[in-house]
Amino acid sequence: APMRDPYTISGPRVLLSTPSYDWERVGWAVNEGPEVLHRNGKTFVVYSASGGTTPDYALGLLTNTTGNLLDPKAWTKSPVPVFSQYKGPEGGVYTPGHNGFFRSPDGTEDWIVYHGKEKPEHTWGGRLARAQRFTWGADDAPIFGHPVPSGVPLAVPSGEGGARAITGPGKGTGLQARYFGKKDLTDPKVTRLDPSINFHWKFDAPASSLPTDGFSARWRGQVQPRYSETYTFHTYADDGVRVWVDGKLLIDDWADHPAAANRGAIALQAGRRYDIRIDYFDNLRDARLLLAWSSPRQPFEVIPRSQLYPPAAAAPARRPAPANTKPAARPKPKVSRR
Known part of the structure; x- marks a missing residue:
């Protein structure tokens, strides 16, 4: 809805999203907890979907590239969740959702904070606050990766007091x-x-x-x-x-x-x-x-x-030595003197 100030709505509300995909309807149909990101003129709404007690609670993404935020047709919904439960060799994270965002103290990193559980139980209990760094794609959309399990060490936000420096940065280009x-x-x-x-x-x-x-x-x-x-x-x-x-x-x-x-x-x-x-x-x-x-x-x-x-450049092939086209010199005859 349009707003006259940060506290007062000044016009009609506009519905941008309803649970339309199966992954938004696990347990019960939910779109909730929207949070906003801006990048290079584009606006993103990251929201939580599905039942909050289910392991399938996940984050969805709406994208607006026109700047007309009150036009529902100007928003595109991701057909798949952008952050969802994870199970891997290091452990599992379930029910990731209800997120927020912050910048590292030195302003060089973007971080997501969210809740998640270590077990796939259908309960409200066991949810813990978590945070990890995220990056951006070539299309300016956020890329969150997967929830990182408890016990996996992460570097703290860049510029945070007491942070342990990661030494030896390289000069690579990809x-x-x-x-x-x-x-x-x-x-x-x-x-x-x-x-x-x-x-x-x-x-x-x-x-x-x-x-x-x-x-x-x-x-x-x-x-x-x-x-x-x-x-x-x-x-x-x-x-x-x-x-x-x-x-x-x-x-x-x-x-x-x-x-x-x-x-x-x-x-x-x-x-x-x-x-x-x-x-x-x-x-x-x-x-x-x-x-x-x-x-x-x-x-x-x-x-x-x-x-x-990038791949190391192959060493240039050595040119063979030029062939000697001159006829071989005849050995001089030995002269014996008496």
Whole structure:
């Protein structure tokens, strides 16, 4: 509704969203708790959907790109939740919702705060306040990833007093990405540099030249750890994904399935660059992929651009020495003197 001031409505209310998808109707039909984000002239409303006691309570997203906030037709609803229950090797988070947002003290990071439970019980009890960092997509939409389970270390917001510095930032620019029109990594369509791998394409395609279903991608380059210790690489993918680091296959989940978590570990040395390759395919409907890492001193995070590099340039081929076209000199005859 239009407002004369922050406290007074000055016109009729406009209905923007009702529970229209199945995932908004689990337990009971709910759209509630809207929170607003703005970025580059676009407005986003993040809301909670489904029954608040169910494990399926989740966050939905409305997007407005016209600036006409009172026109219901100017809003687009995501066909899938943008933040929902998670179950992985590290544990589970259920009922994530009723969110809010804040910036880190130094203004460089965006964070989401929400409630979630560790068990999939259909009760109000057990919900705990949680917070984690989120990023933005190329379309300016927020990308929340998945709820991070309790016990997984996270870096505190940047600039917070007493924060432990993450040492050894690199100077990377991202990984080389090739996108294919078919899900078997054939029919190349797009080559570009992706600064990190944290995508939620939903029912869309990564580029206009790609189909919305049945595409695939391959990222290649190098990754540079900050510490000398065993690193765990994490993926959250819908659908299939494989990850190689230093020539070793750490994650092999080449199958069609809803979003699923996988991980694999390898010992790495600080500052050294290791070859990395990630293959991915989407079959139908929702499409997403996240690549993160963690170690004893490295808090769980999406691997940042600073630690990812395009493939190392091949050393230039050495030119063979020019052939000697001159005839070989004849040995001089020996002259004996008496």
